Amino acid sequence: MSKSRIRPRVLVPLAAAASLSLLLTACSDDSGSEASSTTKGDVTLEFWSWTDGIEAQTKVWNKEHPETQIKFVNAAGDTAYQKLRAAVNAGTAPCLSKMDGMNLANFAADGLLTDVSDFAAKYKDAYTVAAWNAVSPGGTTFGIPMGSSPLFTAYRADLFQKYGIQAPKTWNDLIAAGKKVQQKNKNVKIYNMAGEDPSTLVDLSWEAGAQWYRVDGDHWVVDFTSPEALKAGDIVQQLVDNDLASSASYADPGVFKTWDLGKTIAMTTSTWRLPIYDTNFPKSKGKWQLADSPVFDIAKPQTSSNFDTTGVLKGCKHPDRAAEFAAWLSSTKESLTALTDSVSKSGLFPAVKDVSPYVDKIIPTEMFNGRSDSAQVITTAASRVGEQWQYGPNYAAMYSEMQKQWGQVTKKQLTVKDMLTSLQKWTVDDLNRKGIKAVAGS
Known part of the structure; x- marks a missing residue:
């Protein structure tokens, strides 16, 4: 499979657009004519978010931009996306809303977002390619990147020394280290894979260069x-087959104990989690160290990342102003300096190309032993996020289906390869049922 990144824009003729509803819906809704013009005069835009620190930044924006006022609504809660969908369908949706990458793709496929490609293009160069992919499923842009979560490793340096292992440079190294630890203490695991959370497989697939979804002409592959x-699946299978991973559930408040008490001695982690560890690892504080995430190819190292975005909802009458505000929020030094300060409690890590001004602020110094350059590890991770990954139009539904099967994998009732084969068929069938043309790639 090609490892080149997806084209920045997929142009689809009208005859083909009917089968690629991801591109059709957002480009042909009622906001189409409004999206082609530039807003004049003073406007107010409603913005839903649930990130700490964001409301304070909207107030800063409002003082400096009287012509575009932002009405902030705290939409925190487990039903935020359901409420957002209902609001769009009722015609009462905000102009802007925070959403993760997979939900942005899902909303776009369902025709609930506005195509802002023309307005957003001038902001593109500030962000990484991977971040821009997250707001441009299928090549059409529906929002602006907000933040990223590049993956790296945290490990118990004291216990690694005790068991005679080093921070793994590759995933095969991690497997070998896990086996060595098991020979010395069968109660200690090298990694954790919760039965409800298949994110390990997602991360490893991304890092290996896989493309679960990609656009080819008028259809998805x-x-x-x-x-x-x-x-990637083989590494996960080895973790399962050799009992190298603990199975602490992330839904259990006591999950932190598996690391804090040294029962699990390494993890892949990201920026937003660092403050959480600082307050939940009382016994092991100062014993941890950061390192690059294990890779598959040392010559071409890459990692993965989740992305937060600011989506522009269907019906937004001023998409040009919406894009302008969203870009200011997530790319200007003024806004990012405030949001990345630990005082803001936002946990936001920038999706911009140059993260160096913001790294030091997010590192809880008492958490790590200081024997490695934590800032450099995080900066490197941000620069290594694979550019090939794309969220497809039913990614959120696919992920839910994968969660159902993942528990069987961790219990050795289903192989990873069989799950991947099943998921491929399920995803293709689901897309075609929804009128989105899709074919299997392998």
């Missing part, structure tokens, strides 16, 4: 069984 995807 769904490829869960490519050589890259199966390479």
